[in-house]
Amino acid sequence: MVAVLPAPPKLRAVSSTLSSLPPKPTLPTIVHLDADAFFVSCELSLKPELRGRKTAVGGRERGIISSASYEARACGVYTPMPTKLALRVCPDLILLPHTSGLYGKMSRRMFDLCETLTPLVQRNSIDEGYLDLGMCGFKTAAEIESRVRALQQRIWDELEVPTSFGIATNKLVAAIASKARKPRGFTVVPPGEEAAFLAPLPLGVLPGIGKKTEGKLKAAGLEFVRDILRLGERELEQHFGSFAAEAVRMARGEDDRVVHVDHEDAKSYSQQETFGHDIGDFAEIERIAKRMIDDLMPSIRADGKRARTLTVKVRYPGMEDSASGRSLPEATDLEAPFYPLVAPLLKAAWTKRRPLRLVAVRFSGIEEPATQLEMFGQTEEKKRRLAAVLDKLNTGKSPTVKRGHQLGGEQR
């Protein structure tokens, strides 16, 4: 006979501590989606005959490259590279102008397809986002993998946009995994293997470690993610300062951020762009911001809504953000009233004399006009009809209608 003894108090204490910790994830349920060369891919979906060629989206005169095909990248074209330089390093580059409204529309269709798999979709930027499959009831990693592969295939079948996916137990590792093999990448990091997956990767894969910091760390003998984990407390402090604890957490592949479904989404329309190289040219940034207005407004019109407030956000290297917003006296679904706000808002937000890593534009103060016809005079109504015609023309196979700031300068 075995006597049943009460558990010793010490063990009890341990088990109660353990039970208060969040359970270790047993399935990789966090997915990061990253479309490959998104603007170019959208263009190629309309011009499939250019597939496999060296193509890029960008403005011809004084413009920059905003997206380059992988064939063009192999030739030395990167973003944002001045178009002039791109044509010098790659003389047979096929340069495509920016198609207003196309990328926003394709982005919405891509994320709508994601929402057929799970309602928990965080649209991070026009071509990147997270999916949380934790509530979908999948029982095995194999099941998750096959469902996400099916989604990747469906996005290709319906939109002809190639995508890369990373699947892991958290956002940090999933995002790094999606970029591990591109284009058309598919990388699964099983639970428990996060640190081992990150260990051999260069430090620059970690968010917050830019090219400059990476160079400095390399000079100090720190090159790979695993190098962080061999440092003592003092060395960590010396190399990473206040970022030290975070650096260790990241190197271990730990991240407890949740997939954030922006329920405000319906109340705002936004777009942002992260540059591969920092941009310091005001006119360039202004053009990019105006182009975002052109990308966003057609969807506001398509939803039958109007916007009152425009916010411009800038980010300096090192994740430091600054934003400025202004409202119109009345909400509108036209682009033109917002154009004059861009330069002053940009000046107000961009106060440091440093190049930018990212610019974002956001429309809020979204209204649903009840009495559309009575509320606006005839002139407004004419402009609105013109805008609707523009939208139609620009969603066709050969969008040709351009606005002033899209001509001559950068066209993306």
Ligand SMILES: [Mg+2]
């Ligand atoms: Mg991408």
